[in-house]
Amino acid sequence: MNASNSSPTDSGSGPARRRSGTTRDAILTAARERFATDGYERATIRAIAKDANIDPSMVMRYYGNKEGLFAAAVAVDLKLPDLGDLPRQEVGRALVTHFLAMWEQNEVLTALLRVGATNQDGAERMQGIFREEVVPIVVRVCPDPEQVPARAGLCASQLLGLALTRYVLRFPPVVALAREEIVAWLAPTLQRYLTAPSP
Amino acid sequence: MNASNSSPTDSGSGPARRRSGTTRDAILTAARERFATDGYERATIRAIAKDANIDPSMVMRYYGNKEGLFAAAVAVDLKLPDLGDLPRQEVGRALVTHFLAMWEQNEVLTALLRVGATNQDGAERMQGIFREEVVPIVVRVCPDPEQVPARAGLCASQLLGLALTRYVLRFPPVVALAREEIVAWLAPTLQRYLTAPSP
DNA sequence: GACGAACGTCAACACTTGTTGGCCTACAGA
């Protein structure tokens, strides 16, 4: 179905089109918000459409179906910066800092985590991000390739655990922590997972 | 399976009831399984009833409504043992060990985490467990009452992050870790969150 | 044996969901 193509890349160029990208972006923004707060199932297309002030059928025309909408809403790469030139002992701190900035920048990652908890596709997407963003960093710091997956997994467990308790479950003490406090506490943990000799 | 009359499980009043607890327990078991794998919304009462080989209306009769069923399915206290008599330096290790045993014992906690990610009630229940099980342990180890919530929150972030990546998102490297490896890696982290001077 | 209560089933209700097709409107190019 669909394959209606329309314009593939009209998000930025729209030479003489009608005013279209506006509502497309409105839909995406509303979708991200709903997915982030409600998860996949409870974020209904009707609610998203109402938030974007358009008809539910427009969502279908633009994004095919709900899965397509979700895929478009979370299609974003977090672009971790190149940490290759940092001293090895500072990678842990840089990782936490950037991770926090990413999560507080927009709601895409919260949506992704919330959906990943109940949706297989979401979980696999999360795995993909982990593999393409976290693992490469670990590779640079850890000389033994055999230990890379485990160390990366440990880092992910602490980072995602923080995101879970702070942005999803909203444990008050974790929400109350200042960003610098989080960095101060978590940086040594990650540094150890990255570079300490395997216990 | 007659169980004769000695089943004290039927929650209270009827001393000489009919054989009822059987299906009640079957429903609860099926519900835990479904909630753990599908989350709250996608775990339908019809599917749970089919798993338990009974009619959906029985679920309603026994547990009132879906919320009641969920509450009953996750109504379990994890009974962390008394760690008060342990040396302070070993509390971290004991915490991780027991946490792992709890999660692998049954699916209640996985269900709770999965639901908590998208359901407000589930999230609050998770907070309750955290407050009643984790915080008391931290209180015994940390002398400064003002630091207790933050330290407990940090512990929860690492522990729940491990559960998330291992039992919910199922990151392959984290799933592959042996239990002793997890203990070896996480125990120092928790120990530091518990007793190290605040950074 | 008779009675009543608990166990269990069936069919249906009211509602929400994702999804679809038809219709109207506005603008660009001829």
Add this chain to the structure above:
DNA sequence: TCTGTAGGCCAACAAGTGTTGACGTTCGTC
């Protein structure tokens, strides 16, 4: 000017949801 195309809305569909009530069936107790 006319026309085609895209933007947009409306009403409706089929499927699935939680939930309810009526009806039959079994068993303990009198």
